Amino acid sequence: MKDVEALKKIAGVSACDYVQDGMILGLGTGSTVRYTILEIGRKIREEKLDIIGVPTSLQTKKLAESLHIPLIKIDEIGTVDLTIDGTDEFDDSFNLIKGGGGALTREKIVAKASKSMVVVADSTKYVKTLGSFPLPIEVDLEKWTDVEKKISNFCPNDIKLRGGKNNPFITDNGGVILDAHFGPTIIKPTELEERIVKINGVVEVGLFVGMCDAIVMASNEEVTTLTNPSGRLS
Secondary structure (H helix, E strand, O other): OOHHHHHHHHHHHHHHHHHHOOOOOEEOOOOHHHHHHHHHEEEEEEEHHOOOEEEOOOOHHHHHHHOOOEEEHHOOOOOOOEEEEOEEEEEOOOOOOOOOOOHHHHHHHHOOOOOOOEEEEEHHHHHEOOOOOEEEEOOOHHHHHHHHHHHOOOOOOOOOEEOOOOOOOOOOOOOEEEEEEEOOOOOOHHHHHHHHHHOEEOOOOOOOOOOOOOOEOOOOEEEEEEEOOOOOOO
């Protein structure tokens, strides 16, 4: 039986099958897509792959630069050919919860600008109903207590400030993250996202709906590519 880290590597490397010369490529953030970025660096070095990357976080930018991957900022281009990113959960409808690494806002900006999105994951990330993984919500630093109170009106469980009051996690944008423990109750992610994003002080919600076109999933038995029948790669 392979351990989770081995599965992440298999999925991350396998996703590179979607990468083609000449692409503007969104580079996601997280422990699984890290293996994708490492493989892209290898392909550039050994196979002369010609791509330009769009990093979704300072962490990814630093890794890509160390691998000599050419980079461009998202605000310098109009469209990204393909984004490869990880996920914290996905369901049968290819809806995602993202933001465990704290980069959900930039990840969503790049995903929205992309012609297609491929997600890399191990099989532990699959769920029937989203919400067992706490929903990350990026919030203005000065407004998080007000946002927490308003979300608590419809979140059935705890809402926690990531890092705690004394040492809060600060995002690349200077915001903070609230992790809302909805539990496996998110059956209407679009409606929930709309409800949360309307709250004053909310920057972004870690629900990615209608963006994922394929999932490269590694299990102990095999690597499986799940293609969204309503997606842009079907």
